[in-house]
Amino acid sequence: MAAAPSSATASVPAYFLRRLTLTDFRCYPHLRLDADDRCVVLTGPNGAGKTNILEAISYLAPGRGLRRARFDDVVRRYSDRGWAVAATVDGTPGGGVEIGTGTMSPDPTATAPLERRQVRVDGETMRGPAALAESIAMAWITPQMDRLFQEDGASRRRFLDRLVYGVDPGHATRVSAYERAMRERARLLKSGQRSDQWVLALENTMAEYGVAIAAARRDAVARLSGVLDAAIGPFPAALVDVEGVVEAMLDGMAALDAEQQFRDALTASRGRDAETGGAAVGPHRSDLAVTHLDKGLPARQCSTGEQKALLISIVLADARVAALRTGAAPLLLLDEIVAHLDETRRVALLDQVLGMGVQAWLTGTDKDVFAPLGARALFLDVRDGAITGIQDD
DSSP states (O other): OOHHHHHHHHTSOBOEEEEEEEEEETTEEEEEEEOOSSEEEEEOSTTSSHHHHHHHHHTTSSSSTTTTOOHHHHBOTTOOSOOEEEEEEESOTTOOEEEEEESSOSSTTOOSOOSSOEEEETTEEOSSGGGGGGTOOEEEEOGGGGGTTTSOHHHHHHHHHHHHHTTOTHHHHHHHHHHHHHHHHHHHHHHSOOOHHHHHHHHHHHHHHHHHHHHHHHHHHHHHHHHHTSOBTTBOOEEEEEEOHHHHHHHHSOHHHHHHHHHHHHHHTHHHHHHHTSOSSSGGGOEEEEEETTTTEEGGGSOHHHHHHHHHHHHHHHHHHHHHHHSSBOEEEETTTTTTOOHHHHHHHHHHHHHHTOOEEEEESOGGGGGGGGGGEEEEEEETTEEEEOOOO
8 A cells, every 4th residue: 555655756856955054053163065865864973963953954944943942042152143054955846946044144244143033045035934835845753752642732733734834835824924913912912901903903814814724734634634544564544633623613614704703702702811811712722633543542542652653654644745736745854763663664664765755864873774775865974063974885
């Protein structure tokens, strides 16, 4: 069952980084890494700086990166200029693109970092990070995500939204606009000096974008379900769904009617929201529900190994869906992905990555476990923030 989707995915282009440049990011004062469309394997001892490279790449997507660190925490120690990450992205349906982000001013004479993160695409300054979703699609798995199904719903919402970005770049803009309106509404309600007309305008914005967000998430899980209903090699079949009040509205009514019902719910909850400083209802409270199909168990009740296998199943399925839907397979960042996989699953994962034709950036301490990739990967050794090639055998 798994071979056909892999070969189908491999027939479409895949996003890949041809060049990556870091400036004053974490342990790297300056790093330039040239690659091609092969996978990139970063090996070396713990603490060498491998994950820092994947984190830098993750900032080329909307959001706060795979560690969700504060921007002033990723700048290299003793640097007073801020940080920057730039890349040449190729393999895109529209051709190559230059993207970059960071708090370092593009003005070489500047002596202080920017107050906010800046995003540039082909030399043009964009309004915000959401613009990055138009230039590249990526997904990642990190060791911290091993507890994704045990944590609160916020982590799963962010995970689901990253999957949506890969097929619907406009989703990032909608999420950003919704969250801005929600924060402003909360501020006005909390202050007690609100204008009902202005609050209503913000609720109209939340209703419009909130229903669109819920619809995009529903569409994403529906597409995933068509792939996840069968096991991907040793990775289990899964049932995925998105649970939330606004999503449920769309089960029985048109989008415009759902907007009105959501708007009415926001208006009715103003008093409570003024006390709590939030919003009692909305897609910001939705959750991704995952079930191990063969066992009929919610993911949170599965073993740690089964939860990681389910996570891998979802990311692999999403990569296939995104490739066939958009015409380009996403970039994959797989941090210490093979550390706790048995040999069968380790080999199967690498086979799937190669079969899909994606550029995956993988990290680990042992080069030998990545041997099945052979010459189809670029092997780099990372030690003390320095990188050397080791693809000589």
